[in-house]
């Protein structure tokens with residue numbers, strides 16, 4: 001059943017499996033500076049504020065939808081196969097996501113192979129909206145995390161906290177180049193970017209920010225199939241907003257306000273620093 005959360009949105013049904021759809025707020029063709037994507041349906045804290053901005057300024061927010069959960073369920077020959085919708089942009093990433101979430105599924109089985117194909121099609125379905133339908137040079141992903149870090153140990157990226165990124169960098173993790181711990185920021189509110197210029201600007205404004213290492217495009221071990229890796233492979237300017245779910249963070253600050261400031265900052269960055277977008 002198609003359920004839309006926003007009044008002026010429409011649904012795009014995934015042709016290969018009709019219970020999966022994208023809720024599209026606004027129109028990708030009017031996205032000139034940035035286009036927003038929310039892969040995890042249960043991470044929706046900033047969606048409403050972004051929708052208000054789109055109403056005012058144009059552009060689009062694409063939300064992956066199925067059953068309200070983090071992972072997508074693929075129905076393959078009466079089998080249920082789970083995949084993380086932020087691991088569907090490369091075949092290698094899809095394979096490791098499906099292996100991890102379906103430990104009892106034989107990677108040499110037909111079901112596994114068909115699931116990889118379908119997940120790859122789903123990734124392409126999203127990329128069509130972000131890439132072919134829009135002229136936006138910047139992709140902005142919206143995620144939420146919980147206090148501290150998640151239990152997702154997929155190459156450590158699910159462990160969301162600026163301190164954990166800092167620890168990983170000092171231990172020699174190769175998927176990131178630089179980490180800035182902003183002054184007076186909750187550890188769970190951070191930007192994750194692909195362009196050094198964005199990293200520098202966010203550092204200058206005292207945000208928590210992580211810069212991804214371009215090595216993710218050449219080291220197969222670092223290819224997790226996420227949108228950040230795909231963006232780096234195609235030299236697309238990518239900014240992920242990671243924000244804590246709860247309203248009041250552990251510094252006693254109103255988290256909703258912080259997230260709105262983060263989104264306003266993205267508008268400032270993508271509209272006033274467009275030159276960064278050119279390769």
Ligand SMILES: [Zn+2]
Pocket residue numbers: 040043142143144
């Ligand atoms: Zn997420």
